[in-house]
Amino acid sequence: MKKFLLRLFLLSGILVLVNNVIFFTFNLPFCWGNDIAYSKEDYLLKHAGDFNTVFIGTSKTYWQTDVTAFDSLTNHKTKSFNFGIDAIAEAEILDYTDHLVALDKNIKYVFIEAYDIDLIIKQNLHTCRQKYWFNINAWWFTIKAIWGSDYSFRDKCRGYAYNTITFAEWLLKWDLLKDVNRFKHTSPNADYLGNNQTGFVALGDEKVDFEYHLSYRDRLLKDTSINKEITDASTWVFTYYQDSIKFNSGFYNGLESEIKKLQSKNIRVFLVMSPRTHEIQLKNFAPPFIGVEDCEKINLADARYNPEFYDIKNAYDPTHLNKTGDKIYTEKIAKAFNEDVAKAK
Amino acid sequence: MLAASCYFYMFFKAVYILILFFTIIIDYFAGILLENETNKQRKRWWLIMSLIANIGVLAIFKYYNFLNANLSGLCSLLGYYVNIPYLKILLPIGLSFHTFQAMSYTIEVYRGNQKAERHFGIYALYVMFFPQLVAGPIERPQNMLHQFYEKHQFEYWRAVQGVRLIIWGLFKKVVIADRLSPFVDMVYDHPHTYHGFQVILATIFFTFQIFCDFSGYSDIALGTAEVMGFKLMLNFNRPYFSKSISEFWKRWHISLSTWFRDYLYFPLGGNRVSKNRSHLNQLIVFMVSGLWHGANWTFVIWGTLHGTYLIIGNITKAARDRFSLGIGLTKASWMNKFIEVGGTFVLVAFAWIFFRASNFSDAITIIKNGLQISRGQLGIYILGTDTYDFKLCFVFILMMEVVHFLLRKGDLNYLLNKQPVFVRWLSYVIVLLLIANFGIFGDHQFIYFQF
Numbered sequence: 001m002k003k004f005l006l007r008l009f010l011l012s013g014i015l016v017l018v019n020n021v022i023f024f025t026f027n028l029p030f031c032w033g034n035d036i037a038y039s040k041e042d043y044l045l046k047h048a049g050d051f052n053t054v055f056i057g058t059s060k061t062y063w064q065t066d067v068t069a070f071d072s073l074t075n076h077k078t079k080s081f082n083f084g085i086d087a088i089a090e091a092e093i094l095d096y097t098d099h100l101v102a103l104d105k106n107i108k109y110v111f112i113e114a115y116d117i118d119l120i121i122k123q124n125l126h127t128c129r130q131k132y133w134f135n136i137n138a139w140w141f142t143i144k145a146i147w148g149s150d151y152s153f154r155d156k157c158r159g160y161a162y163n164t165i166t167f168a169e170w171l172l173k174w175d176l177l178k179d180v181n182r183f184k185h186t187s188p189n190a191d192y193l194g195n196n197q198t199g200f201v202a203l204g205d206e207k208v209d210f211e212y213h214l215s216y217r218d219r220l221l222k223d224t225s226i227n228k229e230i231t232d233a234s235t236w237v238f239t240y241y242q243d244s245i246k247f248n249s250g251f252y253n254g255l256e257s258e259i260k261k262l263q264s265k266n267i268r269v270f271l272v273m274s275p276r277t278h279e280i281q282l283k284n285f286a287p288p289f290i291g292v293e294d295c296e297k298i299n300l301a302d303a304r305y306n307p308e309f310y311d312i313k314n315a316y317d318p319t320h321l322n323k324t325g326d327k328i329y330t331e332k333i334a335k336a337f338n339e340d341v342a343k344a345k
Numbered sequence: 346m347l348a349a350s351c352y353f354y355m356f357f358k359a360v361y362i363l364i365l366f367f368t369i370i371i372d373y374f375a376g377i378l379l380e381n382e383t384n385k386q387r388k389r390w391w392l393i394m395s396l397i398a399n400i401g402v403l404a405i406f407k408y409y410n411f412l413n414a415n416l417s418g419l420c421s422l423l424g425y426y427v428n429i430p431y432l433k434i435l436l437p438i439g440l441s442f443h444t445f446q447a448m449s450y451t452i453e454v455y456r457g458n459q460k461a462e463r464h465f466g467i468y469a470l471y472v473m474f475f476p477q478l479v480a481g482p483i484e485r486p487q488n489m490l491h492q493f494y495e496k497h498q499f500e501y502w503r504a505v506q507g508v509r510l511i512i513w514g515l516f517k518k519v520v521i522a523d524r525l526s527p528f529v530d531m532v533y534d535h536p537h538t539y540h541g542f543q544v545i546l547a548t549i550f551f552t553f554q555i556f557c558d559f560s561g562y563s564d565i566a567l568g569t570a571e572v573m574g575f576k577l578m579l580n581f582n583r584p585y586f587s588k589s590i591s592e593f594w595k596r597w598h599i600s601l602s603t604w605f606r607d608y609l610y611f612p613l614g615g616n617r618v619s620k621n622r623s624h625l626n627q628l629i630v631f632m633v634s635g636l637w638h639g640a641n642w643t644f645v646i647w648g649t650l651h652g653t654y655l656i657i658g659n660i661t662k663a664a665r666d667r668f669s670l671g672i673g674l675t676k677a678s679w680m681n682k683f684i685e686v687g688g689t690f691v692l693v694a695f696a697w698i699f700f701r702a703s704n705f706s707d708a709i710t711i712i713k714n715g716l717q718i719s720r721g722q723l724g725i726y727i728l729g730t731d732t733y734d735f736k737l738c739f740v741f742i743l744m745m746e747v748v749h750f751l752l753r754k755g756d757l758n759y760l761l762n763k764q765p766v767f768v769r770w771l772s773y774v775i776v777l778l779l780i781a782n783f784g785i786f787g788d789h790q791f792i793y794f795q796f
Contacts, residue, residue: 004499014770019782172781175784178733
């Protein structure tokens with residue numbers, strides 16, 4: 001049995017090695033498996049040195065942070081690029097952050113969105129978008145964060161299994177060749193960069209998946225209880241988190257070490273928490289966010305102090321803001337930035 | 346092992362395990378009663394009752410709606426209106442396989458070739474042994490029951506041989522069969538749209554798809570059993586290298602063809618009767634074999650076609666041999682072998698049209714359209730997906746057939762054991778890399794699960 005297992009292990013090692021060498025020869029860009037990220041990465045690469053500020057996060061960053069307005073509000077001390085990508089989790093945000101600061105040495109300010117731990121559900125398990133980037137750092141961060149999360153036991157087990165499978169698939173480059181072939185036949189899509197070529201696209205102006213977003217918006221318009229539910233969740237979490245929610249030290253440590261890494265490169269880090277988030281997600285990342293002390297934090301998720309974001313007239317769909325909401329959202333971030341810069345002086 | 350088998354079966358539709366238990370209980374007691382019974386007449390009755398119970402389950406779950414539709418059709422032709430309600434039930438997975446395996450037990454006990462199994466758990470495991478539960482091989486009690494009493498310790502070489510079979514089976518299933526599937530579905534799901542070369546190509550692709558799908562499953566089943574120390578019977582032996590239809594059936598789904606030979610063809614008289622009666626026996630066996638595959642006339646026609654091929658092949662054998670010699674082709678010549686193998690392949694592929702088509706009318710449309718060959722249809726990429734996938738289909742089929750050619754003197758393990766370590770490991774790495782990089786991973790079921 002021992003001999004058999006050893007040989008099986010050796011064979012797996014050879015497979016991992018050979019397949020990784022094969023993939024290395026393709027010379028793929030970092031974000032090759034995600035069309036939006038690749039389009040943005042390609043643009044940044046071609047304009048390296050043009051930007052000194054980058055916003056990295058989920059769809060909430062992508063569709064809500066108007067970086068052109070932000071730059072004008074900071075009196076053009078900043079030249080910003082929006083690297084928001086919809087449907088990504090915190091490990092991917094941190095991974096992109098590492099990559100982008102290495103890509104463009106001119107970056108001085110990084111806005112990182114604090115968001116959910118684990119987005120691997122059955123439907124996106126085995127997909128290229130999920131596994132092409134899921135390296136050991138991402139896996140370890142996610143496993144630790146799931147351990148300290150508020151998920152049920154069942155969801156934790158599912159999370160360990162799905163994330164470990166995804167990591168193994170990344171390690172072996174399992175079933176990715178067809179995606180490489182597809183990637184080789186695609187070009188960056190300028191539609192993902194928005195009208196100002198800054199990476200920001202307001203909901204309602206998007207040229208890709210427009211119909212899908214509209215259908216999601218219908219849910220908010222048809223069922224007003226959704227808005228109340230999201231507002232109540234925020235109020236409850238920020239009022240009672242200290243007594244009722246377990247502190248997720250895995251998530252916290254991951255954030256802390258990323259911030260320290262960026263600060264060691266003389267990069268100023270801003271941690272942003274966006275509004276209109278589901279309760280379980282908020283429970284997972286709000287306490288660690290509040291716990292972080294070494295950087296500027298911009299908490300826009302707390303409904304008690306940011307009621308305008310929970311007003312249905314500023315919402316586009318259950319979890320995103322409309323153009324009016326985007327304006328207020330961007331202004332608040334700019335205000336916090338200006339205050340921090342002034343404080344630093 | 347029994348618990349694992351139960352879990353495996355319940356994974357598909359848990360409640361259907363009750364059907365399985367029903368046949369297991371019936372056949373377990375039938376076996377004991379058959380062994381204890383000394384009166385031949387009563388013994389025969391016990392067997393008949395056991396067979397009725399097994400075939401009854403098959404009839405209800407698999408053939409009820411088919412029989413109902415045909416009966417209603419026949420009555421309306423005769424001017425009677427009959428309205429028998431249809432059953433809205435899912436076919437239990439692998440029903441035909443485990444029912445036939447259970448039936449082989451009672452028949453063997455009846456014939457005195459097998460002692461009745463007194464241990465209920467062992468008998469249940471014989472029917473439910475998970476590697477071969479849902480798609481065979483359809484085992485015989487003489488081969489399996491004693492293995493459940495033996496103590497199985499881990500053996501390195503058995504495990505290696507088993508894993509090799511699993512890898513090769515996976516390659517056939519996920520790299521070839523599932524890659525061919527969209528091309529085949531495109532034509533067979535839209536029979537009016539495609540013509541000439543497109544139809545011919547889709548039919549050739551289905552010929553390989555069904556082989557890779559089913560033999561791939563069999564290899565995985567054999568390999569899984571081998572790793573655990575069990576030996577299952579060989580189910581496929583390079584069938585597309587057969588030089589005649591008769592040889593094809595000695596190489597294709599061997600466990601089913603031998604089942605029909607032992608339990609239907611021989612009892613009907615086999616070939617120890619007049620020539621005409623023997624031909625009729627062959628036709629009956631193949632028609633029933635077609636019906637075993639599915640409750641649809643297309644399967645019956647598929648079986649009948651094979652039966653007809655076999656009969657015509659037997660009748661014309663002497664004349665064909667004389668003709669070959671007359672034009673200077675000896676039995677051993679490469680050209681003769683090529684013509685025989687090629688001819689058999691064409692006949693088998695043609696019959697698959699009826700097997701794959703949704704109904705008789707679609708099959709006829711496909712045949713008619715297939716005959717309308719024109720130059721324009723060479724733009725075969727219209728079949729769907731992209732050229733990349735399309736080219737890969739040919740490359741992998743060719744690769745598999747090269748391996749099959751190398752396997753002419755022995756099985757996969759025989760071939761690999763002869764090679765130096767470097768060649769063995771290189772083969773493992775290449776096949777695993779092909780699975781990892783070119784496998785189609787999705788919700789592709791094994792075709793034979795539905796039977």
